[in-house]
Amino acid sequence: MKLAPDEMRQRFRARGLKMTPQRAAIYQALAGTTSHPTAEDLHRQVRRQHPMISPNTVYYTLGVLREAGLVYEVNYWHDRSRFDANIDLHHHLICLGCRSIQDLTDEALDRLAVSDRAKAGFSITGHRVEFHGYCAACCRRGRAGRGVGTDERRSDEGSLGVL
Amino acid sequence: MKLAPDEMRQRFRARGLKMTPQRAAIYQALAGTTSHPTAEDLHRQVRRQHPMISPNTVYYTLGVLREAGLVYEVNYWHDRSRFDANIDLHHHLICLGCRSIQDLTDEALDRLAVSDRAKAGFSITGHRVEFHGYCAACCRRGRAGRGVGTDERRSDEGSLGVL
DNA sequence: TTCCTTTTTAGGAATGATTCCTATATAGCA
DNA sequence: TGCTATATAGGAATCATTCCTAAAAAGGAA
Structure with a gap:
């Protein structure tokens, strides 16, 4: 890196x-x-x-x-x-437990399209998919899911990782 | 409504x-x-x-x-x-010009999946797609696209609409 | 209905990320 | 090497959001 x-x-x-x-x-x-x-x-x-x-x-x-x-x-x-x-175009896995964000690369997701009817005059230049859920660490800790848009606060484990 | x-x-x-x-x-x-x-x-x-x-x-x-x-x-x-x-599950069209957000309903987008390999232990509970671009009004006004994540400020046209 | 307990409301103060302002320092070009 | 535009540091300001608290109101029980 x-x-x-x-x-x-x-x-x-x-x-x-x-x-x-x-x-x-x-x-x-x-x-x-x-x-x-x-x-x-x-x-x-x-x-x-x-x-x-x-x-x-x-x-x-x-x-x-x-x-x-x-x-x-x-x-x-x-x-x-x-x-x-x-x-580069990529997508995100967002943990509802610790609020961490992981990158996700997936060719199929890069190719999403919307019908002209649905977009009604909106001119699309790009897109991105956000997946919500629980990261491996939070699953291990036993995190049951609440709803999305909810307000659990991150437990904050130094978001710069190893460097 | x-x-x-x-x-x-x-x-x-x-x-x-x-x-x-x-x-x-x-x-x-x-x-x-x-x-x-x-x-x-x-x-x-x-x-x-x-x-x-x-x-x-x-x-x-x-x-x-x-x-x-x-x-x-x-x-x-x-x-x-x-x-x-x-x-209800839906997606968003986000205008990079005026920062407005429109809802987008699309069955196909509701069904996205990720390979187990790619998600690596992340447990997915939901997702949402954000499309970026320019709304009809901004296109009319002649908004050339800048990059995503850019900082054009909204021109603010009373975001509560008619009521 | 009336009482009681718990939750909500309003308002004022506090918080904290981000931005603004400005004098000095520095990059990059001639 | 000098010049000019831009970047930096630091202090002050902004402003969405949260915290704190006393008074008011909701909803259940009697």
């Missing part, structure tokens, strides 16, 4: 973004995990290399990367935004 | 919820629109019948209704939560 510095430079340049040590660290941290961290998670992580980096810079940078299409922002029933450097 | 008082009473009672004039008004307002209003939208609406109702009551009530499974909460790239009294 470690992104080559040249590759990163490449991607930034292609979208006319300036490269700074802070941005490199933020993007690197995000590209190096599949845990869909929050801005705060990323700030904690990046602070190890850049002790003076401000949360502000993390928010600003994530905004810039999002506008440039280099990161994707998700917010299902979370109290804050989560980010993903995987911008 | 007007919900019969008896039917509403029925639904509340079935889940052991107390019925109050405020709750009736909030649920009625939500059931009477497909525009996925925010708590604030609902507060503005309900205030017409209940001038003294507090935003607090709206938030609290929506929370109660959500826990009871009577309303669904969504938040894609919005800055606040939006609510939906349609709890």
Whole structure:
């Protein structure tokens, strides 16, 4: 998952973004995990290399990367935004127990279509499927399902995982 | 879309919820629109019948209704939560221009499945598909598409529609 | 109906993620 | 190497949402 510095430079340049040590660290941290961290998670992580980096810079940078299409922002029933450097089409498994998000790649799901009648003038540019349920860890812990859109709070197991 | 008082009473009672004039008004307002209003939208609406109702009551009530499974909460790239009294399985068309949300009913989409291999121990209880693009109004206005997860702000055309 | 207990309501204060503002520092180009 | 536009840090501000509390009301029991 470690992104080559040249590759990163490449991607930034292609979208006319300036490269700074802070941005490199933020993007690197995000590209190096599949845990869909929050801005705060990323700030904690990046602070190890850049002790003076401000949360502000993390928010600003994530905004810039999002506008440039280099990161994707998700917010299902979370109290804050989560980010993903995987911008290839993929889908999500969202745990109603711990609120974790796993990526799901599935060719068949990439090809969904809607009848012209049903979409009634809406012009579709993309889609994504969210599956709800309970992750392996929460199943093991014995999590009976409540409804979707419910408010169980995450038990929070450090959403940056190993790095 | 007007919900019969008896039917509403029925639904509340079935889940052991107390019925109050405020709750009736909030649920009625939500059931009477497909525009996925925010708590604030609902507060503005309900205030017409209940001038003294507090935003607090709206938030609290929506929370109660959500826990009871009577309303669904969504938040894609919005800055606040939006609510939906349609709890039957359905999908969403999300406009990247004005941030509006339309419901989409499609039997085929209701039947998506994932291979056991791909879900790796995740126990799926439900799913929902989000389509991104531009609504008819935004297409007319000539909205060229940017990326998904982008931050165009809604032009805000009173999300409660006619009522 | 009336009483009683529990839950709801309103309102004010608090919380906390995110954004705004600004002076200084730095990237990237000429 | 110098210039200009942009990024950074940090402090203050915003604003949706939640917390706290006293008073009011719902719903069941008598």
